[in-house]
Amino acid sequence: MIQDFFILCSGADAELLKTCSKGEQNKYAGIGATVFFTAVMAFIASSYALFTVFDNVYTAILFGLIWGLLIFNLDRFIVSTIKKRNSFSQEFFQATPRILLAIIIAIVISKPLEMKIFEKEINQVLLEQKNELTLANKDQLALQYTPKVEQLNQEITALKTEIATKEIETNALYDVYINEAEGTAGTKLLGKGPVYAEKREKHDAALNELNALKTTNAERITGLETQIADLNTEYAEVVKNSQPIIDSFDGLMARITALDELPWLPSFFIFLLFLAIETSPIIAKLLAQKGEYDIKSEEEESILSSWVTQKVAQRKLIVSTDGDINQKIYEDLKGESELYGYKKKKAEELLRLQADSFHDIQIKGLK
Template identity: 75%
Template sequence: MLKHFFIFCSGADTKILDSCSNGERNKYAGIGATVFFTAIMAFIASGYALYTVFDNIYTSIFFGLIWGLLIFNLDRYIVSTIKKRDSFKNELVQAVPRIILAIIIAVVISKPLEMKIFEKEINQVLLEEKNEMTLANQQQIALQYNPKIEALNQEINNLKTEVAVKETETNALYDTYIAEAEGTAGTKLLGKGPVYKEKREKHDAYLMELAQLKEDNAQKIAVIESQIADLGLDYNNAVTDSQPVIDGFDGLMARINALGKLPWLPSFFIFLLFLAIETSPIIAKLLAPKGEYDYRFEEQESVVATWVSQKVAQRKLLFSTDGELNQKIYEDIKNEEELYRYKKEKAQELLKLQADSFHKIQTKGL
């Protein structure tokens, strides 16, 4: 049962193969088994690749099965259409397009399994890329908020500077009226005279303005710091909202790119393995000697080709003969006087009917 299934997978004509030797059937069963297991590998590889895209096992199995059946059909077609010739060169020329197709299929089915085999290494590359993307994302988002925060901080510094300048002026007035009282500056009269009182009042006025300025600027600074805190919260929210996009950077294309950053030699050997698997049925047919099945198949094709050629030749001969006979018959009829008189009478009757009909139409018009 299994042998018949593998023979079916090889695409061979079972009726012809049943009349061949057991060794010939085993050869085609081996070719069919290679086709079948190549399709199984394609199913596994595509299923894993699609799982990285859809993240759903049932969807991946469904589309992976379709892909495996497609590869099975292609391989079966490739093997079944390669015919043994008397010249290896002719066979090789016949197989070149199919070998190119096999190389393409090998590339397609090897990549997903490479990603599975080197999954840990790929995850490490993706982790490094995600970290770089996170830092770059934070810097890019910060460019939107940093100018506003810096401007607000500059406003706070200006308000603090304004208070510091006012405080310096107030302290200077304090030193002035103290020096006036001590007699070390100003009028240089010891005691609290009129000039002292004037300077003291000016200082007290500045002191009250300083206290009011501190209170006003403190309120302004509090408002600005609240705005800075809000901007910082917006920045954190923006980073948090964009982080899932970076964390989800784990699709098929990302993994293929990450695989490309790993050393190429291991991937190349895996590709060679799948190329050998995919081309093995073709290579087996090319290297195998012309067997009993090939002779029987060629004989059957020859019978069909001969039969078709005979039919075509017969139709051409029938067409040619029928034309010659028709020409001879009409030549003989042309010379018969009875047929001539009969056609002349019919033509005269037709002309009379046409004349009568034309006369009736003209009379009605009058």
């Protein structure tokens, strides 16, 4: 039963193969088993690849099954259409398009399994890429907020500088009136005279301006700091909202790209393995000697070809003979006087009817 199933997978004529030896049946059962297990590997590989795309087990299995059946049908068609000939070069030329197709199928099958085999290494590469993307994303978003924050900080610095400058001026006036009172500067008269009072008034006025300036600038600085805090909060929120996009950067294309960054030699050998599996039925048919099944299959094709050629020749002969017979019949009819007289009579009747009809039409036209 299993052998019959694998023979079915090989695309061979089961009825014709039953008339062959056991060895010939085992050969085609082996070819069919290769076709079957290649389709199984295609199903597994495509299911995993589609799972990374849809992130749903049932969807991945459904489309993976469809892909596996497609690969099975292609492989079965490839193997069944290669016919053994007496010339290897002719056989190889016949198999060349199928070998190219097998290479494409091997690439498609091997790539998802490579991603599964090197999953840990790929995850490490993806983690590094995500970290780089996170840093780049923060820097890029910061370009939208940093100029505004720097401008606000400059305004705060300017306000603080204004207060500091006013404090220096006020302190200088304080030193002036104190020195005047001590007699170490100005009039150099000890005591609090009119000049002292004047200088004290200047200092007190500057001190009041300083206090008012501190109050006003403090309110402005508080408002600017609030704006900076709001911008920092908004920046953090934008970074937080964009992070899930970076965290989900692990789709099929991202994993293929990450796989390409790994050393190529292991992936290349895995590809060679699947290429050997995919092309093994074709190579086996090319290298195998012409067997009993091939001889009988060629004989049946020859019988069918001869039968078709014979039928075509018979139809051509029938058409030719029928034409010759019809020609001879009409040649013989030329000499029949009775047929001549009958056709002459009918022609005369037709001419009379035409003349009468023409006469009636002319009379109607004259009335």
